[in-house]
Amino acid sequence: MKHLRMGLLLLAAIVVAYGAVPVARADRFYDEEDLSLFLDAAAADAMAAEGQAGEAAAAGEAGGEAAKPAKPGKPPPLPLHTIEGTGGGLITNMAYLVNPGPEGTKVAPPAFSYSFLKAGRKTISSYAVSMTFLRRIEVSYAANRVGLGQWPDDIRQATGLSTGRDHIWLHNFNVRGMVITETATIPAVTGGVHFKINQGVRSIDHRTNGAPSALGFERASGVDFTIAASKTFPKLLCNRPVLATVGVRFTQAAQIGWLGFGNDWATNIEASVAWIPTDWLAVGYEYRQKKNPYSRLGNLVGDEDDWHTILVAWLVNPHMSIAGAYAHLGNIANGVEDAAWGLQFKYEF
Numbered sequence: 001m002k003h004l005r006m007g008l009l010l011l012a013a014i015v016v017a018y019g020a021v022p023v024a025r026a027d028r029f030y031d032e033e034d035l036s037l038f039l040d041a042a043a044a045d046a047m048a049a050e051g052q053a054g055e056a057a058a059a060g061e062a063g064g065e066a067a068k069p070a071k072p073g074k075p076p077p078l079p080l081h082t083i084e085g086t087g088g089g090l091i092t093n094m095a096y097l098v099n100p101g102p103e104g105t106k107v108a109p110p111a112f113s114y115s116f117l118k119a120g121r122k123t124i125s126s127y128a129v130s131m132t133f134l135r136r137i138e139v140s141y142a143a144n145r146v147g148l149g150q151w152p153d154d155i156r157q158a159t160g161l162s163t164g165r166d167h168i169w170l171h172n173f174n175v176r177g178m179v180i181t182e183t184a185t186i187p188a189v190t191g192g193v194h195f196k197i198n199q200g201v202r203s204i205d206h207r208t209n210g211a212p213s214a215l216g217f218e219r220a221s222g223v224d225f226t227i228a229a230s231k232t233f234p235k236l237l238c239n240r241p242v243l244a245t246v247g248v249r250f251t252q253a254a255q256i257g258w259l260g261f262g263n264d265w266a267t268n269i270e271a272s273v274a275w276i277p278t279d280w281l282a283v284g285y286e287y288r289q290k291k292n293p294y295s296r297l298g299n300l301v302g303d304e305d306d307w308h309t310i311l312v313a314w315l316v317n318p319h320m321s322i323a324g325a326y327a328h329l330g331n332i333a334n335g336v337e338d339a340a341w342g343l344q345f346k347y348e349f
């Protein structure tokens with residue numbers, strides 16, 4: 001729990017450094033059928049600003065004073081950050097980019113997040129930052145600290161060898177570009193390249209006389225390629241928006257890179273659906289397919305299972321979101337983690 005406290009303190013320090021933001025309800029997401037929650041947020045702001053400007057102009061004419069144009073508002077702080085740092089839910093990408101800014105923005109303000117996931121005796125802390133350029137290119141970084149739980153002890157008991165560490169770090173460097181913007185009939189489509197560096201798995205391989213290498217471990221770094229398509233249906237459920245995403249990931253990673261990378265490429269499907277029942281609440285479900293790059297080794301390294309999460313996000317104000325998650329992660333190395341829970345605190349400037 002030390003890293004959970006550290007993450008919360010870090011996030012609080014960032015928010016305090018930039019000043020407190022008053023809590024206020026986000027503007028209604030949709031007044032028109034063809035507005036996209038994320039990609040056309042600037043258009044919605046412009047429409048609202050135009051209406052406010054018209055009212056101000058009328059008031060100005062009545063009072064004999066010149067009206068000032070209204071400043072467009074900031075859209076809600078969605079999407080969230082994945083644990084790998086990209087825009088999405090907790091474990092899957094969306095095609096929408098994080099904090100793109102209004103129309104005409106060249107360099108949008110950054111977004112920071114801290115995510116904590118408790119999976120049995122294993123823990124994952126993710127520290128992420130992202131920036132979006134020209135409303136089309138998202139650049140992000142996330143550092144994952146993965147506590148290995150009972151795995152080092154199980155290896156020592158089975159082999160007499162020590163891993164020499166109880167955690168690893170995975171560094172995620174991501175670049176995503178929106179290749180198709182969303183319209184009333186066409187989904188947004190975003191492609192991404194994700195560079196990953198594992199700090200720790202090479203040392204474990206050396207200390208255990210190449211045990212991971214015998215199972216298929218080849219490298220401590222690798223690259224994922226992703227493509228995601230997202231579509232928002234403004235009034236699909238109870239007259240409120242539903243966001244649907246489907247994507248594909250090409251990867252050589254074992255447990256998303258936490259256990260290193262093999263030589264064989266896998267093509268995995270990812271999908272999510274989110275419903276926004278109120279202006280301040282979002283609920284969603286995510287699915288991430290995972291395949292086995294390594295061979296099985298008794299109870300020490302088992303077959304990978306697909307991941308599932310259920311998310312609930314509180315949209316505190318246009319800058320901050322707080323999300324909770326329940327996750328079914330299946331086997332992670334030496335144990336089945338089917339009742340994991342997680343939290344994320346995200347702040348957009």
